[in-house]
Amino acid sequence: METKILNVDLGERSYPIHIGEDVTASIGSLLADRGIKPGTSLLIVTDRNVAALHLDRIVGLLGQAGYKVGTYIAEPGEATKSLAVLQDIIGTALDTGLDRNSVFIALGGGVIGDLCGFAAASYMRGVRFVQVPTTILAHDSSVGGKVAVNHPKAKNVIGAFYQPEIVIYDTKLLLTLPPRDVRSGLAEVVKHGLIWDEDFTSWCNENAGRLLSLDLEALGEALYFGCKVKAQVVSEDEKENGLRAILNLGHTLGHALEAVAGYGELTHGEAISIGMVGAARLAGKMGYPGDIHTVTKALMEKFQLPVVIDAAYSTDDIMSAMQHDKKFRDGKMVYIVPTAIGKVKIDSSVSADMVRAVVDELKGGE
Numbered sequence: 001m002e003t004k005i006l007n008v009d010l011g012e013r014s015y016p017i018h019i020g021e022d023v024t025a026s027i028g029s030l031l032a033d034r035g036i037k038p039g040t041s042l043l044i045v046t047d048r049n050v051a052a053l054h055l056d057r058i059v060g061l062l063g064q065a066g067y068k069v070g071t072y073i074a075e076p077g078e079a080t081k082s083l084a085v086l087q088d089i090i091g092t093a094l095d096t097g098l099d100r101n102s103v104f105i106a107l108g109g110g111v112i113g114d115l116c117g118f119a120a121a122s123y124m125r126g127v128r129f130v131q132v133p134t135t136i137l138a139h140d141s142s143v144g145g146k147v148a149v150n151h152p153k154a155k156n157v158i159g160a161f162y163q164p165e166i167v168i169y170d171t172k173l174l175l176t177l178p179p180r181d182v183r184s185g186l187a188e189v190v191k192h193g194l195i196w197d198e199d200f201t202s203w204c205n206e207n208a209g210r211l212l213s214l215d216l217e218a219l220g221e222a223l224y225f226g227c228k229v230k231a232q233v234v235s236e237d238e239k240e241n242g243l244r245a246i247l248n249l250g251h252t253l254g255h256a257l258e259a260v261a262g263y264g265e266l267t268h269g270e271a272i273s274i275g276m277v278g279a280a281r282l283a284g285k286m287g288y289p290g291d292i293h294t295v296t297k298a299l300m301e302k303f304q305l306p307v308v309i310d311a312a313y314s315t316d317d318i319m320s321a322m323q324h325d326k327k328f329r330d331g332k333m334v335y336i337v338p339t340a341i342g343k344v345k346i347d348s349s350v351s352a353d354m355v356r357a358v359v360d361e362l363k364g365g366e
């Protein structure tokens with residue numbers, strides 16, 4: 001696929017997304033084009049898995065382009081998205097003398113993007129940062145400026161809206177992903193179809209095999225579509241006062257499952273796969289056509305993602321974890337309900353009893 005460029009249109013905080021095979025080869029000139037001049041001190045935040053595979057090359061490219069490069073290597077996994085690791089990154093930034101002109105680079109998946117982005121938002125009250133996503137899932141996390149770490153009780157509740165300077169998305173880096181993370185990332189790809197476009201949802205269904213086997217042509221198209229939806233929604237509603245909540249399809253239940261299971265037990269994509277099937281069940285109970293559930297469940301199964309809740313998790317724990325959802329207002333639940341394939345509604349009329357019934361059905365393996 002030839003390189004494609006999208007723009008996130010946010011006035012003076014607008015930024016480009018470059019997607020293509022080998023775009024990181026030009027990382028130095030892409031940074032310079034964004035006003036990050038050679039000679040600038042950079043801190044690359046990454047995790048151990050990504051470091052072993054891709055860090056030396058990126059450090060080399062940035063060094064050759066004249067940047068001063070430091071690194072912070074975290075443990076892989078969701079548990080790394082924590083205040084303790086955030087503090088450690090800030091310690092490294094201080095020890096290496098980074099100042100307000102310095103730039104943080106997130107080289108990794110969504111965990112690293114969210115963590116590094118929040119570190120950049122906090123360090124000296126804000127330094128610039130760059131997203132270099134290395135997972136499929138990170139087409140979602142690298143765009144839009146939601147940055148955060150987790151609290152043991154709830155996902156992403158310590159965070160900010162803080163936009164990157166540029167997103168540099170090299171699809172070749174995805175070729176080293178383990179199968180579980182391929183499947184997990186594809187859950188968010190399918191989500192962008194389910195909330196936005198019936199035709200793209202059908203395309204995902206038809207191209208599941210190519211996507212699962214990391215066909216770069218198919219992946220490039222899928223990631224371009226997801227980033228395009230995301231850029232459009234975020235450009236209209238950066239801070240989730242309305243429309244942006246649709247990106248949360250499946251997340252009320254999904255985030256609760258991640259917290260109740262213990263961070264890292266379920267991947268984010270696995271959790272929202274179950275959450276999206278739950279939302280489709282809810283839609284059925286509310287009188288929307290039954291095929292939303294059938295199609296959603298079949299799609300998730302096609303991508304080898306889970307569609308039921310482990311019976312060991314307590315329904316009460318799941319229900320109370322959902323109370324921390326950031327969409328809820330004044331104690332009122334707000335759900336993203338699919339009303340057709342490719343369409344969703346932001347709904348505050350869903351009863352807790354209905355949600356509990358869905359959770360119990362999913363635990364019963366239905």
Ligand SMILES: NC(=O)c1ccc[n+]([C@@H]2O[C@H](COP(=O)([O-])OP(=O)(O)OC[C@H]3O[C@@H](n4cnc5c(N)ncnc54)[C@H](O)[C@@H]3O)[C@@H](O)[C@H]2O)c1
Nearest residue numbers: 049076109110111112134135137140141146173176177268
């Ligand atoms: N900010 C947002 O808008 C947003 C959107 C979606 C998800 N998220 C967050 O993203 C996180 C999940 O992201 P994720 O699934 O990318 O998780 P992740 O960052 O933990 O990456 C998944 C695994 O893949 C490994 N990995 C990453 N790139 C690799 C590569 N190229 N080759 C081999 N291994 C590689 C990592 O080491 C890790 O073990 C969650 O915390 C979720 O809440 C945020």
Ligand SMILES: O=C(O)C(=O)C[C@@H](O)[C@H](O)[C@H](O)COP(=O)(O)O
Nearest residue numbers: 140144146155156244247248251326
């Ligand atoms: O960008 C958004 O907005 C999203 O909701 C995208 C989600 O896929 C993502 O998981 C996000 O981090 C969830 O945000 P939260 O506000 O529910 O924590």
Ligand SMILES: [Zn+2]
Nearest residue numbers: 188251268272
């Ligand atoms: Zn998500």
